Amino acid sequence: MNGHENEEPAFEIGVVIPRRVVQEKDESSDCAHVLVEEFKKVGLIVERVIGIADEFIKLAAPLETLGRAAAELQIKKLTHIGMDLQFEVEEVEAFVKQPDGSVFSWCERFQCYCHLIYGIVNNSKSAKTLKFDGKEIHWEVGENLLQKLESERIVKQVFPLHDERTRKKLLRSWALHWWDFTSQPIDEIYSYYGAKIGIYFAFLGMYTRWLLFLAVFGLTLQLIDFGSLKLVVLPIFFVVVILWGIMFCQFWKRKNAALLARWPISSAVAADPGYKIPARKGCSLQPPMELIKIFEIDKAKGKEVFQRSEWLGRLMRFRNDAIIIFSIICLQLPFELAYAHLYEVVGSDVIKFGFTAVYLLTIQYITKIGGKVSVKLIMYENNENTEKRADSLVYKVFGLYFMQTYIGIFYHVLLHRNFSTLRTVLIQRLLLSEVFENLLENSLPYLKYSYKKYRVRHKKKYEKGESTDKIQFTSRVEKEYLKPSYSASIGEELEDGLFDDFLELALQFGMIMMFACAFPPAFAFAAVNNIMEIRTDALKLLVILRRPVPRASATVGAWLNIFKFLILVSICTNCALLAWMYDEEGKWKIEPGLAAILIMEHVLLLIKFGFSRLVPEEPAWVRANRAKHTTQAQDMCSKKLLRTISGGEKNFAEVKKLE
Known part of the structure; x- marks a missing residue:
């Protein structure tokens, strides 16, 4: 339908x-x-x-x-x-x-x-x-x-x-619509794929549009030689970048609220990130309904059971977090530092480029193993709901990817203070990593689909003795069945493929924000990549993959907290970069320039925590619309209650007369 x-x-x-x-x-x-x-x-x-x-x-x-x-x-x-x-x-x-x-x-x-x-x-x-x-x-x-x-x-x-009519319509108006770089039919995407995918593409579109301003600013800094004014222009650029990031997160909340007001999503549905086919259920320590039944029978015993379940759940989450943190420190950190050291020692740029490619390919599989371990650990956590479980997984897996993505770059900055090497690494990561990710996420599903078709043809050839050229897939439903599902790379059991897409955006955001002063044109690379990402992700969903199982989550969830965390880290890293650029000799004298950088860091941290007071999270028309609906509902309930009371009194009087 x-x-x-x-x-x-x-x-x-x-x-x-x-x-x-x-x-x-x-x-x-x-x-x-x-x-x-x-x-x-x-x-x-x-x-x-x-x-x-x-x-x-x-x-x-x-x-x-x-x-x-x-x-x-x-x-x-x-x-x-x-x-x-x-x-x-x-x-x-x-x-x-x-x-x-x-x-x-x-x-x-x-x-x-x-x-x-x-x-x-x-x-x-x-x-x-x-x-x-x-x-x-x-x-x-x-x-x-x-x-x-x-x-x-x-x-x-x-x-x-897939509904073929709607799919073809979206292909024309969305995936193949290149004239307006960031234009997307968000309402149609929501109607066809559900709220969660609609929210993702609304977030991606807004993020890309906002990037265009910093892309122009960063390219201007790169192309124009400011000479001695560079140490004045870079701090200004840094302040603009941080204010941009803070404003983006706050204004996204406003856009999110506006989208929810425009889409008829009930509060009960929006609280759950989606529906699964009944045969695929997650597990938890004890179903909440059983706890409620115990509480209704015996409140004293029920209270004790609730408290035990609550604290046991928290201890299990703490245990799982500790396992992930120690795994990162003991296993992933030495590997990342070894790569960063070898990269610094190798002299040839060609070998460095090839070394980075091999490293990125290897680390993908290592991190996937960590992601699968995180998925298994979370299955035994006593989370309040599926949304909390999803957020817990996001934080754990992002920790793995954060270490994998940034530890080598921190190594070049903290130990060697080698800014030319840092810029080279950033260019390679932005170009090689993002191009590699885009090719991988679009080519692998197609190769899987082609391989499945080959296996079916090959099997039929041996059964009937026919040539594989004569075996053609004529039914659309069979072609869709052979296509891969929209699932996360860390595990097929995690059916939500948006996990990978949000992770890619978060890692890109951290890369361009944390080292903005070292390489301002990074924002231009990110903007171009995201413009391509909008169309390639649309093609992936409409052509290469099956139609995803819908999920009703009405926000980006834990990812917004991760973006905020990356802004906070960016304030510290960029201030450190500016301090090292200013104090090239490493004497660390508290001179006016260095003191100004330290003051600027504290001011930006205050702005980061206080800006939410300045910009409301909801547009005024959304609040007014909700207030209007609340008033209407109260009036209708009041009138119905009065009619019920009035009718009840009349019926009571009639009964009295008959007596």
């Missing part, structure tokens, strides 16, 4: 089953036939497609079916008076529609699909015997059909499908 009630619903979910060798004579016991019939019974529109190696069941849902599922799930949606109320099919006009005109967002639709297809159980009085490719499966009373077939490896996968 793409959004308009009068249009034919688009197929949005695909179910994959192996292609059978033995066809069952009795269709009533055939697994695939039973599955299709059960899907139809719950109101889904079904289409079967026979692929080369597998069979596919495509699912679509009309508005009535989605509305019934939303009512059963008690999904809360935003109404025209600004309140989040449980959805009711009869009152559909009371709820705010999506930017594309649809009643439900992609996150809500996906949740409804999961509820419908995973809610099919055997309601008969006896077990049913199903057959698939000569194999018998017993479907017990009350047992979930889809989960049963998944455990028997009959259903291979359930995954979202």
